[in-house]
Amino acid sequence: MSKFQPIEFYKNKKKEYSLLPFRFEPLSGNNYAVTNLAGEHLIIPRDALENLVRHKLDSGSAHYVNLRAKHFLTDDKTQIAKELLSIKLRTKYSVLSEFTGLHIFVVSLRCEHSCPYCQVSRQSDDKVKFDMSTEVADRSIDLALRSPSKNIKIEFQGGEPLLNFPLIKHIVVAAKSRAGDKNLSFVIATNLALINEEILSFCKEHEIIISTSLDGPKEIHNANRPRPGGNSYEKAVAGIQLVREHLGIDAVSALMTTTKNSLGHVKEIIDEYLRYSFTGIFLRPLSPYGFALKTKTYAAYDAERWHDFYLEGLEYIIDLNRRGVKFREYYTSTILTKMFTSQEPGYVDLMSPSGIGIGAVVYNYDGLVYASDESRMLAEMGDTSFELGNVLTNSYEDIFLNPKLLDPIEESFAYSVPMCNDCAFESYCGADPVFHHGVYKDFIGRKPESEFCNRNMKIFKYVIERMEADPYVKRLFMSWAQPNA
Structure with missing residues (x-):
């Protein structure tokens, strides 16, 4: 198949929805965890993920409705999706203005x-x-x-x-x-x-x-x-x-x-x-x-x-x-x-x-x-x-x-760290430059070798899959999400 397509290919291509930034990570079986910039997540099968990125997802499917509701895509019914996502992202980082x-x-x-x-x-x-x-x-x-x-x-x-x-x-x-x-x-x-x-x-x-x-x-x-x-x-x-x-x-x-x-x-x-x-x-x-x-x-x-x-x-x-x-x-x-x-x-x-x-x-x-x-x-x-x-x-x-404070903070901002910026769980994780410096003599470490990274990746996957497999665990874990509940 030629990598160059005739002009008709682009003229006839339908774009009924636009994708908002998201990342994904394979889970066990055929499922994937997909997360957006604000950390909202969904579990979808591989075929739905492929259809999503190819703009072939049926707008009447449950996956489409859920992805639209969680700000993974936007269409003519959700024009304010980008604004809502940016508000959630600003809220997430608002704690920085408080400082120490x-x-x-x-x-x-x-x-x-x-x-x-x-x-x-x-x-x-x-x-x-x-x-x-x-x-x-x-x-x-x-x-x-x-x-x-x-x-x-x-x-x-x-x-x-x-x-x-x-x-x-x-x-x-x-x-x-x-x-x-x-x-x-x-x-x-x-x-x-x-x-x-x-x-x-x-x-x-x-x-x-x-x-x-x-x-x-x-x-x-x-x-x-x-x-x-x-x-x-x-x-x-x-x-x-x-x-x-x-x-x-x-x-x-x-x-x-x-x-x-x-x-x-x-x-x-x-x-x-x-x-x-x-x-x-x-x-x-x-x-x-x-x-x-x-x-x-x-x-x-x-x-x-x-x-x-x-x-x-x-x-x-x-x-x-x-x-x-x-x-x-x-x-x-x-x-x-x-x-x-x-x-x-x-x-x-x-x-x-x-x-x-x-x-x-x-x-x-x-x-x-x-x-x-x-x-x-x-x-x-x-x-x-x-x-x-x-x-x-x-x-x-x-x-x-x-x-000595500003440099490691800047270098270890997870959203811009290699491998972290592609990770579906970046929004849940953190950066520990002291750990990485102490063990690997590097503020960010090499992620495949990082104990910090490997430990958290295993936990994130376990928590998500455990909730997906057992409705009781999902209810329990969602109650834990409220610190004072």
Whole structure:
């Protein structure tokens, strides 16, 4: 067949509809996932996809009607389709105008735990030179309140931040006195070993919530999070109960970290969260940063085994919901929010442009500012690629217009990254230049080799196919798309 067609071919060709930008990805069997710029998706068979792109799709077919409704094509009945699609796209990126909402204060690097997976080079609890000073804290507050965001969350991290609780009190009071029209909220990320009624009284007065770690049943938690006395699990669960007694059941949340000790025990870990009345869990992988990468912990960690761990856990959670137990997996919920709504959940790893600096920023105990918590972890290993400045010597403009922040954000904007720009799941995914730099020494990485990319691709396909195969799962997952539902 000649690649050149006679003029009559073009004169007689009918174009009853116009295509709007979309991408597609093969699923199992004969089906394809198609997505538009706003992230709306449909599942259609290959023959319908071929007819669509060849302008041969029957306007009376269900596929045509669905594709038109979701802004994959436009005809004389949908003249405003382009405008609607652009509105959805602007809504999706509107969060960028808010800039940084989460400001992490590392008030101490000291810690009485010695977790083998710890992502920072923690210091023993008697080395007070690793505490943030009042001077650094005050300057960090000034910078945090310069953010365009109306809603500022200050999160206290460490080490163990409660080892420097007097400074936490100072920061909370000082920030509230300077907040002006900003809406402030506060979180303390703590292992709860040091929690007491004095601390909780202050938290109640200032509506501070608590985030802690619960890695699973006693044996797993204690193996992951050793401390003198070997009772980190007892301290954690007693602390959870104490916080709830003083602040309410929703005032404490928990995160788990997956290690080789966790693999093969996902049901027991989920059951532990249910035992303590948590309504969900984040089955997160181990991050390859900081102290964890210095040890054999990460080398012994198998990403494929984590994927099996995650899927087994998600299937167990689906089964729990079938049996009337309301419980969710938060990473899946974040993806579903991006898939079914115009909201940006704000989870840094799934933001594009990258959430470093935009979604969160870190003020270290020594005054250094990092583009993300993971950036600080890389710096602990001697890699300062994402060190943005010092609160004592640099201005807000110096720090947030630093090429160390702007360059990786620009380079990792997923819509313009090779392979990402062709991916049907780009709207659900994000850019993690810190991960790719830390592992591959490149802001964007080579996608076929990227663990970040491969992990998310598998999850996106699984979530879509699982909903397609089971109406109950689709209803459940759509309810998870609403964060507060």
